[in-house]
Amino acid sequence: MIFLKVTLEQLKKLLSTYRLKVLRIHPHDHGFLVETNKGIKVVTIWDNGELLKWSNRWREEVAIQGGTGVERFLVNVNKKKYIRYQGKYYVISSVPEGHHPDVYCNDECMKVGELFARYHSALDRIDQGSVTPVSHSQVDEKLFTEATTWIKQLMQSIEQKQEVPTLIDEIIYMNLPLIYDRFRRAFQLWEGIKDSISYLPLSTVSYHLEQMTKNDEGWYIGGGYNQPLAPLHQDTVQLIREVYEKSEWKIEAVGGFLKGYNNQRNLTDSEWVYILMQLAVPWEVWKYFTEYSKQGNLSDDQVDLFLEAINRQKYWDDLTRFVARLIDRKMEASA
C-alpha cells in the first residue's frame, strides 16, 4: 500500500488531464482506484521511469500480437502516458470488470497458461531497455550456499542446546536434513542451467491469477505495476503454485496450465529445469525454519502454521515430481 501526500484536489487536477471527472476515490495497493464518469480507473504510482517504459512495451506488444485484451496505459491531453509529480510517475489505466480464472475448470487453467505464454512471448520480443533484475532475486547461487551452511549451523546449535530439547526443537532438527536434501538437489539442477538463465528475458518477480480477467468481451491481462524484475519463470513458478493451491492441490490444473502455455510458447529444456529447480526448493516451510533460527523458537501461532506447512510440503513434493515426470517424458520423446 502506497501512502502519498496527495490531496483529493491534487488528484482531481491530475485526472483532469485525462478528461476524467472524479466521482470517488479508494486506496489501492499501488495507488488509487478511482470511480470516474468513464468507468473505474486505476491510478498507479511508479518510482522508476525505465521500469515504466518496460511495462508499457510489453503491454503494447501484447496488444499488437492480439489474442487477448491487455491493460494499457491511457494517454493524457499532453499525449503522454504518465504525469510526473513530486518525482514520481502517475499512470492511469482502465480496469476491466469481470471474473478471475476459475482453476477448478481445466479449460480455464489452459487459458491461463495460454495468456501467460502470450505475456511471456511479448517479453521475448520487446527491447528490455536498461531495466535490471532485482539484486535480491529469489533464486541464485547465494541462496544455496547460504541455506546449506545455515542448516548445518542450526543443527549444531540444536545439538548443543543446554536445555532439554522441546518437541519443536526435535521436529525442526529431524526435518532439517530433509530440507537440506531438497536444497542440495535444487542446487544440482541449478548447476546445470545457471548459465542459460542469464539469457532469459526479465519479467516481474511474481504474477497472480487476479492479473487475468474474463468478461463478455474476452480475456484481459494486466497488473504488474511498479514491480521488481527477475529472469523469466520466477513468475511462472509463482503462478503454477497459485493455480495448484487454489485448485486444492489438483495436479490436473497445473497440467492444464502447462499444456496451455506450451501451446502458445515452447519452454526450452533449460526453462523446464529452471522451473523444476525452483519447485524443488521448500519455500513455505523454509520461512518457518528461518523464523525459528532468528527467534530460537516459534510462537504458538507460528507452531501451528509451521506444522501445517510441513504437512503441505507433501503437495509441493507431488507437484515437483509431476513436473519432473513431464520433463523426463519430453526428454524421452526428443531423444
Next chain:
Amino acid sequence: MQNVQAGTYQFDLKESVHLSNEQIPIEEIDDMELVPQVNIEEKGEEIDISGSLYLYGNYRGNLNTGKLETTESQANTYEESVQFEPLSTERGPYSPLAREDKFEYRIPVRINIPKGKVQDISDVYAYISSFDYELMNPYQIDILASLVIAGFREEEERSETEEGLIGSEFEFVHVAGEDSINPVEEAIEQRLKALEEQIASLEEEPMEVTPEPVQVSAVQVMEDERVEEEEEESMEAEEPEEIEELEEPEEDAVEEEAGVNEPQEEMESVPHHEAPPEIGNVIPMPNLNLIETPSEQEEEIVEPEKEVKIAISKKGIKRDREKITSISSMFSKTKTEEIMGEDKGGDSGEIAEGLKDNDAMYLTNFMGEKEERFIKFKLCIIQKNETLEEIAERYRLQVESILKANKATRTQISAGQILYIPVKG
C-alpha cells in the same frame, strides 16, 4: 546347574533382552555389566539366596540421524532427482537428538539350600563367573552368564556327590524374558517338557515300581533331608543310583498332597497316591494332576539323574524393568545381618587391605574376603585409537589391574576386543 568344584555350584543363564520402542536401536555397545544383588539369608531350616541379577548397559545408536547427505551423485532422471523423503510433524518413538541410551534389566534369582549344606552362612557367596553377550539385532541382545554360588561344605558336598545328594533340593528361580509368553502356558509347557524327559529316561530303565511324583517345596526339602540324613548315616558310600536319590513314595505323596508332614497312614488311604510295595529302588513318576491343574504358579522340575535337584520356577515371573535409582543403595542391601555381624570380626583387617589395592585386588582376593561377596565385571569394547591408559583412567583402575583381570599382556590387547573391567561390588 553344574557342580563346578567342591562347594561351588554354577548356574548358566541365557537371557534375551529386548529394547522397548522408546529406546534407540543399538549400533555400538559401550559397556555392559551384570551385577548380582543377592540376599543370603537363613530362613528356618534353609538358606535362601534370593534377589536379582541386574544388567546395565550403555550403548550408542541413532547415529545416522542428523547426518546430512553430502554425496554429489546425480540422479538418472529428473523425477528421481526430486524424490524426497517426506517431511514429518511426528517426532517418532525416540528423540532424533538421542545418540546414547542405556538399558537396565533384572533377572530375578532364588535359590534355596538346605541349611545343612553350609557350615556357616557367612561362607556362602554368589558371583558372576562369566558374562558375554551377542547383539542379535539392533533391538535384542542375548546374554550368556554364569552365576556361581560358593561356600558350601566341601566334605559334605563330596559325600553328597558320591551319594547323590539324597534328599537335598536346591531351588533356582529364574525369572525373565517372557514378554510375549503367557506365564501359565509357559509353565505348563516346561512341566510337560520336563516330565517328558523324565518319562523318556525312566522308560529306558526297568521299572518295577511306579511311585507318586516328587513335588518338593522348600520346607519339605528340609524334612526330606532330615530323613535322608538319618538314612545316610547307615548307608555306606556306594555308587548312587538315580532312584536312590528319591524319597519313599509315601513320603512324596504326603509332600505333594499337603505340603506338610502328615501321618503316613492318612496318605496311604488315598488310592490315587497309593504306591505299590517298595521293591528295592523307587522311581519317581510325574503327577499329571499337577500339570492339568497347577495349584500354584511355581514350577518345579525334578531331575533325578542329577546330583542336586533344582527347581526352575516361574513363581513371580514377570519381566521387570525396575528403575534403579542408585547402584550404591542397591548394594547396601546385599549384606545380610548375619554377615554384617560376623564380618566385624577378624576379617576387617583383610578387607581394609584389599580395599587399598582397589578393584584389581578384589578380583584376585574376593574368594578370601567374606564381606565382598560379589564380583562384577563391566564389558568394555576397545575403540579405535583408544589406549589402555585411557580405559584405565576412565574406570579409575590401574592398567595392570585390567590386564590381570583379562589374563592378558599389553601386546594381546587390540581395538575391537572386549575387555573385562573388574568392579568392586
